[in-house]
Amino acid sequence: MVLSEKERLHRLRAGVYSEFCFIHEKYAPMLYNFVFDLCRSKMQAEEIVQDVFIKIWLNRSRIDPDRSFKSLIFTIARNRFIDIFRQRMRDPLFGDYIGFTESLDLPDEPVIDRVYDFEDFNRRLSEAKAALTPRQREIFELNKEQGYSAAEIAAQLGLSEAVVYNQISAALKKLRDSMLVYGPLFVIFFM
Amino acid sequence: MENFKKLMARYMGSGLTRKELDQLKESSDSLSDESLGAELEDIWNGYDRSSLDRFGGIRLALPEVGGGSNTRRLLRLYRSAAAILIPLLAVATFMAVRYGGKYLAPEQTVAVATASGERSTVMLPDGSKVYLNNGSTLEYGSHFGRKDRPVKLSGEAYFEVSKDEERRFTVQTPGLKVVVTGTSFNISAYEYSDCTEVSLLEGQVKVASEIDPDRTITLKPNQKVVMNNTTGLLALYDSDMVYETAWMQDELIFRSMSFADVVRRLEMYYGQTVEVSGNVSDKKFTGRFMEERITDVLKMLQEHYNFTYKVRNGDIFIDFGE
Numbered sequence: 001m002v003l004s005e006k007e008r009l010h011r012l013r014a015g016v017y018s019e020f021c022f023i024h025e026k027y028a029p030m031l032y033n034f035v036f037d038l039c040r041s042k043m044q045a046e047e048i049v050q051d052v053f054i055k056i057w058l059n060r061s062r063i064d065p066d067r068s069f070k071s072l073i074f075t076i077a078r079n080r081f082i083d084i085f086r087q088r089m090r091d092p093l094f095g096d097y098i099g100f101t102e103s104l105d106l107p108d109e110p111v112i113d114r115v116y117d118f119e120d121f122n123r124r125l126s127e128a129k130a131a132l133t134p135r136q137r138e139i140f141e142l143n144k145e146q147g148y149s150a151a152e153i154a155a156q157l158g159l160s161e162a163v164v165y166n167q168i169s170a171a172l173k174k175l176r177d178s179m180l181v182y183g184p185l186f187v188i189f190f191m
Numbered sequence: 192m193e194n195f196k197k198l199m200a201r202y203m204g205s206g207l208t209r210k211e212l213d214q215l216k217e218s219s220d221s222l223s224d225e226s227l228g229a230e231l232e233d234i235w236n237g238y239d240r241s242s243l244d245r246f247g248g249i250r251l252a253l254p255e256v257g258g259g260s261n262t263r264r265l266l267r268l269y270r271s272a273a274a275i276l277i278p279l280l281a282v283a284t285f286m287a288v289r290y291g292g293k294y295l296a297p298e299q300t301v302a303v304a305t306a307s308g309e310r311s312t313v314m315l316p317d318g319s320k321v322y323l324n325n326g327s328t329l330e331y332g333s334h335f336g337r338k339d340r341p342v343k344l345s346g347e348a349y350f351e352v353s354k355d356e357e358r359r360f361t362v363q364t365p366g367l368k369v370v371v372t373g374t375s376f377n378i379s380a381y382e383y384s385d386c387t388e389v390s391l392l393e394g395q396v397k398v399a400s401e402i403d404p405d406r407t408i409t410l411k412p413n414q415k416v417v418m419n420n421t422t423g424l425l426a427l428y429d430s431d432m433v434y435e436t437a438w439m440q441d442e443l444i445f446r447s448m449s450f451a452d453v454v455r456r457l458e459m460y461y462g463q464t465v466e467v468s469g470n471v472s473d474k475k476f477t478g479r480f481m482e483e484r485i486t487d488v489l490k491m492l493q494e495h496y497n498f499t500y501k502v503r504n505g506d507i508f509i510d511f512g513e
Contacts, residue, residue: 037203
């Protein structure tokens with residue numbers, strides 16, 4: 001059946017289930033890609049796509065057929081987009097993740113065709129941290145995750161700055177070694 | 192703003208450096224939700240990546256939303272009812288064989304429920320139609336239509352009952368019992384409400400209060416009875432039935448309603464949570480809305496009331512201030 005988008009929206013509004021299938025087939029992948037590009041998490045992309053389409057169906061009687069499928073999706077997903085994007089921007093580990101993905105790319109080759117999931121990255125990082133000594137882990141977390149400088153950490157833990165620097169280096173080396181399995185080529189991360 | 196656009200294009204496309212990310216963080220922090228929303232809308236409008244190849248060709252499953260027609264929903268219920276029925280039948284047969292005598296297969300109940308913001312139509316086995324409003328539940332048993340036609344309702348529904356003078360059609364709500372013989376009528380029996388209403392359009396119904404069963408009223412067309420849920424007192428009114436059946440036409444009508452009740456209707460109708468804070472006005476509201484988005488309704492309410500509102504994640508926060 002060849003129907004215009006407006007006709008399809010009318011039918012969707014009336015509860016024609018096949019139109020729901022149609023809009024899902026056409027736009028769910030795009031929404032998934034968009035959310036992933038926005039927050040680098042496959043899990044959140046999947047969740048948001050599910051939630052948005054469920055909401056579209058449940059609120060189908062209030063669809064405005066004069067607008068487009070695409071704008072309907074945005075209306076429903078808008079606040080989720082804002083929230084997850086802000087969440088990522090505020091996550092202290094996201095910077096490291098970006099640095100990591102940056103280091104994996106060759107200068108002129110875009111990252112578009114490779115997928116580095118932020119949640120995967122965090123998981124591997126947690127696993128890698130298990131290889132650190134408690135002291136190294138503590139110092140690493142204070143420096144990388146909480147954002148304290150070596151001087152502040154030294155003062156806080158009653159150590160000399162030199163010792164703190166050494167511990168950070170040792171921790172980074174260990175992490176690099178165990179994260180090596182994540183990507184075939186990388187230079188340096190955690191600058 | 193321009194810098195933000197450039198950085199976002201890199202972030203979502205070719206990739207960012209650490210330094211650029213810091214700039215993007217700063218840039219986005221200074222944007223209000225409204226501006227950020229507008230920027231994201233631009234990006235979404237121009238976005239066209241549809242291939243899932245980079246994710247290893249994953250497939251996105253269609254969400255379970257019940258298939259869209261009530262027949263499908265009812266079929267699902269019948270299927271699960273049948274699954275229960277078979278072992279029960281087996282037990283019942285066993286009992287009958289052992290102990291002799293007649294037995295009646297245990298009655299299975301079918302329930303159709305709508306969530307807030309959802310509406311549904313149910314076709315009963317006798318051909319009667321029930322239009323369910325938001326947040327309502329209709330129940331009937333598998334014995335429906337045998338000797339009589341009893342159903343249970345909580346919430347709101349509009350009934351079109353097939354004529355059958357031999358099999359009485361009755362609707363049981365938490366506080367009221369309605370007996371009909373082939374009619375069109377509306378029942379509003381929401382649990383959160385102070386009262387239950389029965390509005391008759393065609394035919395004849397008899398209404399009896401559960402709290403005081405001696406109180407019965409026979410309704411004629413274009414009459415409605417309102418029962419106070421606490422006292423069980425029944426009051427009879429004439430009505431043109433426009434207000435009572437407006438919900439069927441996608442219209443929201445408010446007649447001299449308190450703000451709290453308006454908010455509750457909006458929550459039910461749109462299926463969204465609305466929180467109210469501050470010094471709520473006690474002014475009553477009368478108005479009519481047709482197929483509007485909830486934000487349009489709120490904007491119009493702001494012409495009568497002095498409040499501000501925020502939308503967050505689909506929830507609405509109204510503030511009257513001090």
